Amino acid sequence: MWDRIEPLMPADPVRGRRWADHRTLEAIAWKYRTNSPWRELPDEPGSFKTAHKRLIRWAVDGTWEKILAAILAAADAVDDIGWTVSVDSTVVRAHQHTAGARKRGPKAETSRPDHALGRSRGGLSTKIHLVADGHARPLAITVTTGQAGDAPAFETVMARIRVPRTGPGRPRTRPASVLADRAYSSRAIRGHLRRHQIRAVIPQPSDQIRHRLRRRHQGGRPPSFDADAHKQRNTVERGINRLKQWRGLATRTDKLAITYQAALHLAAILIRTRR
Template sequence: MVRRHELIDQEWELLALLIPRAATGRPRVEDRRVINGMVYKIRTGISWRDLPERYRPWQTVYTRFRRYAIDGVFTRALQQIQARVDAAGDIDWLVQIDSPIIRAHQHAAATGRKGGGTGDEPDDHALGRSRGALTTKVHLACDGQGRPLALLITPGQRHDSVCAQALLDKIRVPRTGPGRPRRRPDHVVADKAYSSRGFRNYLRRRGIGHTIPEKTDQQRHRQHRGSRGGRPPGFSREIYRRRNLVERCFNQLKSFRSIATRYEKTATSYEAAVTLASFLLWARSV
């Protein structure tokens, strides 16, 4: 029987083949039960110690979650389901980008103030001051159907335009057959926060069309320079109306309480939680 906040059979079948298994050692706690414990945790936002008895021992669920987070298991699972959908021609490569600010709970904030990172973990644990509190920002790129393609976790005060190139560079959809992964969108839609000369030049160099409204001060500066200011960037109101899809994607991700509020102490764990939730959004769309 599938309980509330647990994987349905279709979701488990997509994920089961990607779960690493040890060849030797003691018998493991059932993988599906452990993954269900992880999903329950990020859905409800409870602490690991408060997991219901059916997912116990909680230490096993937490240890495996950390191991999978560090090893990139959920990232590979997300890429594999994206490859499957892309092979069926079902990815709309009109990509929208945006980033919400996520408030960090006091349990997560303690680590950001002490000590540095280790390995791939940033020194600040992707925690920063924004609007008077410790926050994290989730930079997200989604396809034309509102499904996550790539994400980037930074401190909350980091400006969107600074992270735009790094976010698009993280798009990597493998091919099911021979060939390099698909990394270039057909078109990018973003709001005024991404309106910068550097980012527009980056998109032009890669041959990516874009619909980004120009800031008022940029318009005035261009007009003040006259013919030297160049032509205004192209803008399609029809395409820009589709930018609400990335907002809808955020709303779906924030239905996971551990994503709407950051409880995880490390950026690696929080990114893994967002990636697992993104995988579930894809699994429910195929």
């Protein structure tokens, strides 16, 4: 895995001090796999301060997203991406240490104002929106507050699908089909997919069916739905399970949304590199 990731790591700057050993990535991965506090990281992978600073710095400058894009490009070159994708979300409980995120400074300016933290009866929570390919591996990820709906975040997470070409040509941003549950059944989402020439495999909830039948001929035709193709929607559920095997992602302890999303990108990188 390291042989595939090492060439994608940032090169030493032209001026200034060189990077320390990039194997501090192991320390970051160990922290989120075990959900250990930063100060309790073992000494073998390196200083926890270096690992923490590097996680945030590369989140701010987009390094984690660039590495994931390079791995996706290599996978697409050998037809290792299933372009029948599935979309879903999952709620993650936030630890009490996530409260009181800093609101000033350069790191806060690049993060979201709400830090993707929502408060409900169950306490603080964050929602992960995931697009998984046909092999149950992450393709695009975004985070919102825990009480946010699935449908409003659909276009945002779909816009994050961007797989560069290894040769000439623009990055691929459109899957062949999108599989989703009834929470994503809306005219706005179906219209968005239709405009981008993407096949929608989304069932209608019972209230929408009754409303359409009550309007008779004014209700229009029912949207097409392939029940057999929809059985493959379990790929996104399996993708969520793979992410939540990382205990530091199953329970959020990061204050900044940009840091937590960087950890999600790192998990996606290692999940895809493991193959």
